[in-house]
Amino acid sequence: MSKQNIYDNEVFFESFKDNRSKDVNFNDCIETPIILSMLPDLHGKKILDIGCGMGQHAKQYSDMGAESVLGIDISENMLKYAKENNSADNISYKRMAMEDIETIDQKFDLITSSLVFDYIEDFEGLMVKIHTLLKEEGKFVFSMSHPIATSWDGVYDRYTRTETGERLYANLRNYNKEGLRKVKWAVDGYECYHRTVATIINALIKAGFTLEECRESNISDDMREKYPDVFGGTIHRPDFIFFRCRKGK
Amino acid sequence: MSKQNIYDNEVFFESFKDNRSKDVNFNDCIETPIILSMLPDLHGKKILDIGCGMGQHAKQYSDMGAESVLGIDISENMLKYAKENNSADNISYKRMAMEDIETIDQKFDLITSSLVFDYIEDFEGLMVKIHTLLKEEGKFVFSMSHPIATSWDGVYDRYTRTETGERLYANLRNYNKEGLRKVKWAVDGYECYHRTVATIINALIKAGFTLEECRESNISDDMREKYPDVFGGTIHRPDFIFFRCRKGK
Incomplete structure (x- = not known):
């Protein structure tokens, strides 16, 4: 698979935007609180956000005191939305595939990324590029779909259900x-890569990172009760995995 | 749960010994090759093996050139077998619960452990004790049941099966x-603790370890075909997780 740009598929983008525009969604309610809690103090920090999408995180980082935020994304749809809805003087948005970040001619104090590494074929290579773009002692905080979730291959049934569904x-x-997974999610043929926990960890270590923290998402009983249509059910499985690393020992 | 000593339960021990005495079993065919491949050069190394069981690993480490091996285990049955079958001049076996290792009055170059941390209630505390017993730059290599495997709680069905089973x-x-899992494995009421990947990783980092490698076991297609009764089936799930860490940055 080459650089995936499913967010410029109109059907997918409209479905995605529609989903994200709901107040209660997995990104805002599950992913965002965890990644925010793992960040260092942002004051004075130069940040690169890889796969910035609609720019919500870039805007949050700017509001939290970052010196500057560069958000990159491959999707024109996403960047258009980001510029219109999540701009600030110290935020720049640039169209770029994550595979091409070695062309960026500056170093960062912090590199972040939320749920986009599922789309990269050469994960190990990307980790090396990110390591190179960080200043010494720089931090790298990211989330991706949890290997337990991506392991589903789209062929067998994802869930065993009761007779009532x-x-x-x-x-x-x-x-x-x-490897590559082609599954149905909003559109047919949505593609992502499944990697095991060990593969992710070893790629980070091999690139030169020191691991500082790992998190796995969880849906609280409170959230399940409050929003049963979105988060209900009795399966307690992590949807996302998160790491905070630093460059250097 | 206090210090578990299920290996001195005669029913469990006989079942376990019977299983391990088979040439083809998970310990020898799946766990051992991975943990051996993760070890540093053992020549001149002082090694502590926590939960040494029947002493197979201690004997292997001695044969691989270790200066000395101290094997500890809570089970008299296990240590009796170890002394009779896996002794050497530079191996000592000592009866001790892993909860009590802080009473050991020496430091080690390498601490190993195979599949016994499933039984510890205070995993975080044990990681601190192990860190203390290591020399600076000392290594810590261990395996435990994979969180995907221990997540089963013994109440619901572990597998969905075809009509033919x-x-x-x-x-x-x-x-x-x-938390604590009470499941049926050889005896009723076998107890182990389920921890997530993040909990394991964060306990290591908090204790002061630097992660060097993670591995997850896999059963090759070759092994499945060769020994269908032991390793057969179409589920590709890791039974064990492994980490190599070092003390210091």
Whole structure:
């Protein structure tokens, strides 16, 4: 798979935007609180946000005191929305595939990324490029879909359900089989890469990072009760995995 | 749960010994090759093996050139077997619960442990004790049951099966719910603790370790074909997780 730009697929983008525009969604309610809690103090920091999408995180980082934020994304749709809705004097948005970040001619105190590494074929290579773009002691904080979630290959049933259709179990079958997954999510043929926990960790270490923290998302009982249509059910499985690393020992 | 000593339960021990005495078992065919491949050069190294069991690993480490190996285990049954079958001049076996290792009055170049941390209630505390027992730059290499495997709580069905009884999916339901698991394995009421990947990683980092490598076990297609009764089936799930860490930055 080459550089994926499914967010410029109009059907996918409209479905995605529609989903994100709801007050209660996985990005805002599950991913964002965790990644924000893992960030260092942003005051005076030069930040690169890889796969900035609609710019919500870039805007938050700017509001939290960052010196500057550069948001890159491959999707024109996303960047148009970001510029219109999440701009600030110290935020720049630039169209660029994450595969091309070695062309960026500056170094950063912090590199962030939310849920876009699922789309990269050469994860190990990307980790090296990110390491290169950081200043010494710089931090790298990111999330991606959890390997337990990406292990589903789109062929077998994702869930075992009760006769009335409620999810009983997440069906695990192919965790150890890494590679491209073509599944149905908003559109047919949505593509992402499945990697194991060990593959992710070893790529970070091999690139030169020191691991500082790992988190896995969880949906609280409170959230399940409050928004049963979005977060309900009895399966307690992490949707996202997060790491904070630093450059250097 | 206090210090668990299920290996001195005669029913469990006989079942375990019987299983381990088979040439083809998970410990020898899946766990051992991975942990051996993660070890540093053992020549001149003082090694502590926590939960040494029947002493197979201690004997291997001695044969691989270790200066000395101290094997500790809580089970008299295990240590009796170890002394009778896996002794050497530079191996000592000592009866001790892993909770009590802070009473050991020496420092080690390498601390190892295979599949026994499943039984510790205070995992975080144990990691601190292990860190203390290591020399600076000392290594710590261990395996434990994989969180995907320990997440099963013994209440719901572990697998979804075909009508003819073959395993179709591992049923995942409670990964995010950590804690004591009482399940049926050889005896009723076998107890172990389920911890998530993030909990394991963060305990290592908090204790002062630097992560060097993570591995997850896999059963090769070759092994599945060769020993279908032991390793057969179409579920590709890791049974064990492994880490190599070092003391210091």
